[in-house]
Amino acid sequence: MIIEIKIPTPGESITEVELGKWLVEDGSIVEKNEEVAEIESDKATLTLVAEESGKISFNVQEGDTVEVGALACTIDTDAAGAPPKKAPSAAVEEKKEAPSAPKAEKAEAKDQPKIKTTAVAKEMMEEHHLSVDDIISGLQRIGKKEVEAVIHQPAAEKQAVVGGTKANFSRDLKRENMTMLRRKLSQRLVAVKNETAMLTTFNEVDMSPIMELRKKYQPKFVEKHGFKLGFMSFFTKAVAVAAQFHPAVNSMIDGDQIIEPQFVDVGIAVSTPKGLMVPIVRNAESKSIPAIELEIKELAEKARNKKISIEELTGGTFTITNGGVFGSLLSTPIINPPQSAILGMHNIVDRPVAVDGQVVIRPMMYVALSYDHRIIDGKDSVGFLVKIKELLENPQLLLTDGKAPEELLLQV
Structure with a gap:
């Protein structure tokens, strides 16, 4: 029976995709449920899965837009069935035929892809029980003869081996x-x-x-939740809380209108x-730190896989x-x-800072907020970033939606 595998629908707004790579x-x-191809859309890379086991025949080539x-x-x-067993490699057969090869032959076979050995040289090495490594380690200096030998080699074979190190020379371009x-x-x-x-x-x-x-x-957190507590969940929660004080940062332009979502x-x-x-x-504003951390972890793994x-x-x-994860x-x-x-996080670096009139070393991070000045004024952009700083330096405020406990107590 012939099973047809068609291009799936990645999303409502997507009408065509690109066949990125056959796997x-x-x-x-x-085999059934085996990933057979990567499908590229303008938003994500998805995989095409075999619905049944059998012999596959392509109808689309790599790079085609369909x-x-x-x-x-x-x-x-x-035609479904186990793939034919691979024939034993030549190296395995040779090993079976000659289980006790001389030391020089083993060394020469090992290094053959790196260094070319002439028949005369090979015969001399076998006679004196020398390996390629023995010859290389015996080189004491590089003279005119050795340099000219490399210069006059064909371009495709031009390479230098000095002290056992292989140096390749290439002018190729990869596209x-x-x-x-x-x-x-x-x-x-x-x-x-623009x-x-x-x-x-x-x-x-x-x-x-x-x-x-x-x-x-961290130990109690891992014991209870089964995963480590990172930094991203604190920043995500801080953004959600700070947006309640500066909603313009969470808004967007639609034509001549400003849309201000009541969620983050x-x-x-x-x-x-x-x-x-x-x-x-x-809805980061209504989720706890552990819930946000778990969701970030799961989404990141899905994206990478x-x-x-x-x-x-x-x-x-x-x-x-x-960008801090890259330094x-x-x-x-x-x-x-x-x-x-958009909020940019960066590397954490120990720096001297002034605290209560004293210079101390603290782990500091620069944060950056890029914003569209058409809709967000300087007051909101700077105020939002200052609020982020306040929440992260006083994480207990994340439990009270950014308000001081005394304010909640007095309802002011």
């Missing part, structure tokens, strides 16, 4: 097509620079309160081999990006449209 060979035997619902491949279930996700990302980034009045404001955060809190409660859906930028993806933590859905990448009212000290993040602001 199996044309005509090979595949419509959703088009036939990608067929599977002949009548590969941009994925649909990368192309779309490029277009969006250029559009942001269509928004983007500015960036900076501040710094003393991370010692959160670091001490994590150090003190925070996108967490995740770097993947295929490009940047931004999974969404929805190409298991994330379009729905989990769609929407978002604010974005956080963490960035300071940067100006770019807004993720149609959002109006």
Whole structure:
């Protein structure tokens, strides 16, 4: 029986995708639920799965742009079965035939891909029981003869071996097509620079309160929840709380109107081999730190393993990006449209700071807020970032929606 595998629908707004890469060979035997291809859309990379076991035949080539619902491949279930066993390699057969090869032959076979040995040299080495390593270690200096030998080699074979180190010389260029996700990302980034009045404001955060809190409660947290407590959940919660004091940062422009959501859906930028993806933590304002941490962990794993859905990448009212994981000290993040602001986290570095008139060493992080000045004024942008700083340096305020306990007690 012939099973038709068609291009799935990644999302409502997507009508065509690109066949990024086949994960199996044309005509090979595949197993049921095996991933056979990568599908590139302008929002995410998804996988195509074999519905049944059998022999696969391609109908689309790598790099082709096809419509959703088009036939990608067929599977002949009548040909299903275990793949033929691989014939033993020549190296295994040779080992069976000659289990006790001389020392020189073993060494020469091991190093053969790296160093060419002439027949005369090989004969001399065998006669005197020398290996390639013995010859290399015996070289004391490089003379005119050795240099000329390399100069007059064919270009394809030009290489130098000095003291056992192989140096390759190449002028080759590697070219590969941009994925649909990368192309779309490029277009969006250029559009942001051209269509928004983007500015960036900076501040710094003393991370010692959160670091001490994590150090003190990490064992209990792992024991109860089964995963480690990171920094991103604190920043996500802080953004959700600060947005209640400065709602303009959580708003966006739609034509001549300003949309101000009454919820905070925070996108967490995740770097993947295929490009940047931004999974969404929805209603962050109403979730606890453990719930946010778990959701970020699960979404990031899905994004990196190409298991994330379009729905989990769609929407978002604010974005956080963490360049600190790559060692960035300071940067100006770019807004993720149609959002109006993005928070950039950076590397934590011990620096001298003034505390109560004394110079002390504290783990400090620079934070940056890039925002669209068309909709967010300086007062809101700076105030929002100052509120983020206050919440992170006093994490207990995250339990009281950013208000001091005394204010709640006195209802002021």
